Amino acid sequence: MNKRSRSKNTNPLFPSKVDELRKTLEGKFENNPDLSFSVYEQQGEKIAIFYISYLVEEKKVEQSILQPLLNKKEAWTNDSLLNDIPLSNGTKHTSLDDILGKLIIGEVFIYIEGEKEIVSYLLLNKEKRSLEKAETESIVLGPQIAFTESLVTNLNIVRWRVRSTDLVLEEIQIGKSIPRTVRLVYMKSIANEEDVQTMRQRLKELDIDELEDSVVLKEYIEDSNSSLFPQLQSTELPDKFTYAITKGKVGVLVENSPTAIFGPSSLFSFLESTEDLYMRWKTGTMLRFLRFLAIFISMLLTPTYVAAMTYQYTIIPMQLLVSIGQTRAAVPFPPVIEAILLEFLIEVLREAGARLPTKVAQTMGVVGGIVIGQAVVEAGLTSNILIIIAAASAIASYTSPSYLMGTTVRLLRLPLIILAALFGLFGVMFGLCFLIIHLLRMTSLGRPYLVPLYPLQLQDFNKVFFRSPLQYNYKHAKSYRPKKKFRFNKKDALIKRDIDE
Incomplete structure (x- = not known):
């Protein structure tokens, strides 16, 4: 068994009387009733055992410490404690600071009166919940269990x-x-x-x-x-x-x-999902393309509408422009105010749905969206076409497997809407250029954030932008410079043998 010894010279406490040790600890814990301090006499010597009751497995204290301690006929020493107690994590201490720090993490202390050190064992009572299905990351295929707090x-x-x-x-x-x-x-x-x-x-x-x-x-x-x-x-x-x-x-x-x-x-790894691996490679590739497209739609659709309706309305087909003009005829606000108002309402509904209990949130989201959307249009505060665009942008942002990346995309939409209202499509392009420059300068653990697009690593495209068949994915991603270049032998992976071969 591996027995450790730890010695600190700060606030030396031993050797001391058991009663003095009790008074010192009770003073430090202000007579906390959860401090269990018991004294036993064995072969004419006093032995103190103390711990915080709710932090420790008390059944294990009784079985692994008290029974061997009280059944032995010879006198105990610190060395015999470490050798004869059937636990492997025994540690020696000499200072009050060390004892107080270990008490509050679930250690049990054994002090033999007159010894220069005290022995402790970690018997933490770990409260933990059982393995459950993931709540914040939903997948259809693949393992469903999630990490716990333990x-x-x-x-x-x-x-x-x-x-x-x-x-x-x-x-x-x-x-x-x-x-x-x-x-x-x-x-x-x-x-x-x-x-x-x-x-x-x-x-x-x-x-x-x-x-x-x-x-x-x-x-x-x-x-x-x-x-x-x-x-x-x-x-x-x-x-x-x-x-x-x-x-x-x-x-x-x-x-x-x-x-x-x-x-x-990298930026692109936030749009990847392990679910892509559990599907056929063509389906996984299609879903990955769909996520990339959805993110662009979420970020640019509403700003493009604001820019087109404010400055570049000539890019809209005539029949659609007439339809939009008819729906906006009774709206008293410019497109930018319309867009910001709808974005605000959608974010409020989303936040309220996230905080409410699950069953109530689903009802509130559906009913609230329909009722508020209908009321806003009938009140003449916005147009039908913008409600469709804002809803499509919001839904597209939820396709990101990463909640944080989806939130980032929704936040970026607001400055792009403002730039579109000020400068039209030129403002949107300026915002995108500024965003690209920012991404080019970013790093993750010192690695470029836009890898494998910048610096260009064509051999890693099949791991980021599309999913190749697994037997061709025999190399590790070069972008992160792994020690091993190959995952498996390509020739062996491509061999297909019949049962009689």
Whole structure:
């Protein structure tokens, strides 16, 4: 058994009397009733056992500590505790600061009066929910289970899916006031060492009091905090996480968080879904094209309408222009006010639907959209055609597998609408050019954000813009410079043998 010893010189406490130790601890915890402090006499010596009751598995304390302790006829020492107690995580301590820090994370302490050190064992009572279906990421095909708030459970899922000694689960502690365990996850023979070092350095140099969640961690370690675009992907789907890890990316799991993060990521990787792999390659390619098209429609359809109706109405076919003119005849506002009003109403409905209980949200979304849309048109506040355009733009933004990327697209629509109202299609083009320049300057863990489009990597197009048959996908993505170039042998994958061969 691996027994560890830890020694600190700050606030030395031992040796001391058991009663003095009790008074010291009760003073620190202000007579907290959850502090369990018991004293036993064994072979003429006093032995104190103390812990925070709701943090510890008390049945295991009784079976693994109390029974061996009270049944032994010889005198106990710290060394005999470490050797004879049937637990493998025994640790020695010498300072009050160390004891207080370990008490609040579920350790049980055993003190033999007169000893210069105290022994502790971690017997944390872990409250966790069972594995359930993912709520924020919906898929039709593929595994349905999601990560939970238990880091141990999440590590078990990852290890179960990636049964390889090549998988590294490196432990890092983050947080001064409330330390939290973080695991750096990567494939040792595939992941680029520079990416691993970059992620490790950013995690270890993070100087904060506490870490709320892995999604919050993203903001701390991303390359640019001022950009609207996310630079690291987050997911609650274990299959999506392990797929990224086995392709050479670096992942992070955080204690008490049901969301995993990984990178480096490109703009296009936020529009990919593992569901593409579970379909025929032609269907997966079509769906990927559909998502790209939907994002462009979501971002540009409403600004183009505003620009056309304000300045460039000659680009609209005459029959459609007459129809639009008739629907707008009773509208007192210019197109930009119409568009902003509808965008505001749609976002309010979406936010309200996200906060309400599921059954109520579905009813509210359908009824609210129909009733409000009908009332707005009848009141003459907007036209039918703009309601269709705004609804199509909103629906198109929901095709993104990443919730954060879909939100980014909806936010970008507002400045493009304003530019379209000020300068027409030239304003829309100016906004797009500014956006492209911004994306060209962005990085994710130091890697270009528009890879493989910039810098150009034609051999990676089949992993981003379309999905090739799996037997031809025998190379790792060159864009992220993995250690291994090939995933498998191409010739062997293309051989098809009959049963009699």
